Amino acid sequence: MNLYLDAGNTRIKWQLRDGTGVLAQGAGLMESPELFSGVTPTQWRATVRVAVSTVRSERAREQLQELLAQYTGAPVEFFWTESHFGSVQCAYRTPESMGADRWHALIGAWSEIRGRCVVVDAGSAITADWLEEDGRHLGGYILPGKRMMLESLQRNTARVLFNADNSLTDVMPGRSTDECVFHGVNWLMGAIGSELARIGPMPLLLTGGDAVHIREALLRAGCPGESVRVRPDLVIEGLAIVDAAR
Ligand SMILES: Nc1ncnc2c1ncn2[C@@H]1O[C@H](COP(=O)(O)OP(=O)(O)O)[C@@H](O)[C@H]1O
Ligand SMILES: CC(C)(COP(=O)(O)O)[C@@H](O)C(=O)NCCC(=O)O
Numbered sequence: 001m002n003l004y005l006d007a008g009n010t011r012i013k014w015q016l017r018d019g020t021g022v023l024a025q026g027a028g029l030m031e032s033p034e035l036f037s038g039v040t041p042t043q044w045r046a047t048v049r050v051a052v053s054t055v056r057s058e059r060a061r062e063q064l065q066e067l068l069a070q071y072t073g074a075p076v077e078f079f080w081t082e083s084h085f086g087s088v089q090c091a092y093r094t095p096e097s098m099g100a101d102r103w104h105a106l107i108g109a110w111s112e113i114r115g116r117c118v119v120v121d122a123g124s125a126i127t128a129d130w131l132e133e134d135g136r137h138l139g140g141y142i143l144p145g146k147r148m149m150l151e152s153l154q155r156n157t158a159r160v161l162f163n164a165d166n167s168l169t170d171v172m173p174g175r176s177t178d179e180c181v182f183h184g185v186n187w188l189m190g191a192i193g194s195e196l197a198r199i200g201p202m203p204l205l206l207t208g209g210d211a212v213h214i215r216e217a218l219l220r221a222g223c224p225g226e227s228v229r230v231r232p233d234l235v236i237e238g239l240a241i242v243d244a245a246r
């Protein structure tokens, strides 16, 4: 059995796999004692490798390694962005500076599409990356994620006071602070959707904890439903492909 981890700036997502497929999976904060509660002692003993895609700090990477060592003696290998993998060519002149999650999501997307597509990861940050017909990465964008936008308003203004747990979904002009803030975030997500819909039609692969918000924006913008594909495990899919080829 191999354990695969996608360690983002908010959550650690993991999957335990063997040759037949996914045996267990989970997600949570690195500090949570429940993070790996879905792995049984028998499964920990049967784990022979741990592969990690991380964008967290170096200190957090070391803490993650120390945490894993409490459960298993299996070797832990970290995988980073490379200049190329198979047909996928990274657009960065310095590939090592591109987030490993973006790279592994591209590898996962390419294994499914084998053609032009866009990968959007709506996590702590929102990233969008373009792949050309031949697998060349054209580049992408990094934006604040939904929660980062809300926290930034709370931290950097004196009078924009709202309930961060709101679930307002409209995009009409707001008539209260709550509505202006949440309709504003939805409006911005809609703008991303409209921009992506404009460049279509091509497969749009969505991942990350806020992928559903991007999906709603894309459908609102008139994107054909069949081109919008939510792939919650895209980073781990790509990580497993790279790990298997090592
Ligand atoms: N159970 C959850 N816990 C934390 N954030 C969540 C959860 N479900 C959805 N989210 C949303 O998704 C974002 C985190 O998504 P995720 O893909 O885990 O981020 P990252 O890859 O940056 O760790 C949060 O900012 C939040 O808005
Ligand atoms: C942009 C990111 C923070 C997204 O990570 P996440 O939101 O999943 O935590 C991550 O891909 C990253 O740290 N990138 C490094 C800079 C770059 O990709 O150019």
Ligand SMILES: [K+]
Pocket: 008, 101, 121, 123, 124, 208
């Ligand atoms: K991510």
